Amino acid sequence: MIELFYAPTPNGWKVAIMLEECGLRYEARFLDIFAGAQFEPEFLAISPNARMPAIVDRDAGATPVSVFESGAILFYLAEKTGRFMGTRPQARKETLEWLFWQTGNLGPMAGQYAHFRMFGPRERQDYSLARYRGEYERCLAVLERRLDGRAFVVDDYSIADMQIFPWVFIARNLDVSLDLFPNVSAWRERLKQRPAVRAAIDLMKDRQNRGEYNADTNRMLYNQTAAHIPQRR
Ligand SMILES: N[C@@H](CCC(=O)N[C@@H](CS)C(=O)NCC(=O)O)C(=O)O
Structure with missing residues (x-):
């Protein structure tokens, strides 16, 4: 099982697309970046830049493997599955x-x-x-x-x-x-048109439909939380 720390944004979709394309078993966990969940110590241990997406691969062997940054995650999953990176x-x-x-x-x-x-x-x-x-x-x-x-x-x-x-x-x-x-x-x-792409974009769309993710939350998202820059010691 792969845990995907996720909010329905373009950066989140990238990883959901790959997981869907590969048919990997995953569980998407809503990371409430509008409420500051990205600054919780448990999440920072996985994603030190305090950004989603991030994954924890619990099928990687004896020890779970965590990966942050969408590009690194896609590369990791391509290496894991041997898919979507070409062979030449x-x-x-x-x-x-x-x-x-x-x-x-x-x-x-x-x-x-x-x-x-x-x-x-x-x-x-x-x-x-x-x-x-x-x-x-x-x-x-x-x-x-x-x-x-x-x-x-x-x-x-x-x-x-x-x-x-x-x-x-x-x-x-x-x-x-x-x-x-x-x-x-x-x-x-x-x-x-790809079913995996459509499924990824629809992931947690209900949150938007329920009004949990709207213009105001978008404004917060693109504010990029500068107020949370850690102070120098
Ligand atoms: N370069 C990063 C960008 C990730 C990113 O900017 N994520 C945003 C959501 S789209 C985020 O988590 N924002 C939280 C915040 O600004 O505090 C990646 O590709 O993974």
Whole structure:
């Protein structure tokens, strides 16, 4: 059994997609990041950066294995199952390149754009909004070129697609049109049709439907809890 510490956000979806694709036995545990559950000592022992997603693999042998950071989790699960990372050394290398590309580029830029859009003060934020929207669109343009003549980011569907998809999936919520990025748009549709992707996105959607996860909680989420930065001793 794998425990998944989860909230229904793009970063959470990545891992849920992989677990669903692999058909691994897992239990999703809602981590209430809006109530500060990420700062509990038990969770920090698993995820020292106080962010979800994180997993604890209780089927890894005598001692459970914990993993934090979505990219590291996908890599761990790909190694565990031997799936979704290609077998050719070149494909494995490219999969890692795009996994890290998302982690260092598309994800943080989209996250910061969402932060300034939803949380920033109404006045004096034109620069930040333009900066992060521009960076997000620049990343979409990079992906557009990469997908030229390709169905997936690397040869076959892989953890690189799973890592990148969620932040492209929400483009319209960020008021960014994909019209200028037809390859990205077609790839997004292709992935959206996969049953595992749909199941992952639906995971805990009922919480949103019950109103537990709404515009206000989104504002808190994208505030990124700067108030909790540990004080220097
Ligand atoms: N680079 C991290 C990002 C994870 C992340 O930002 N998670 C957010 C939710 S989407 C979180 O846990 N936020 C809690 C907080 O801001 O305190 C990953 O890919 O796993």
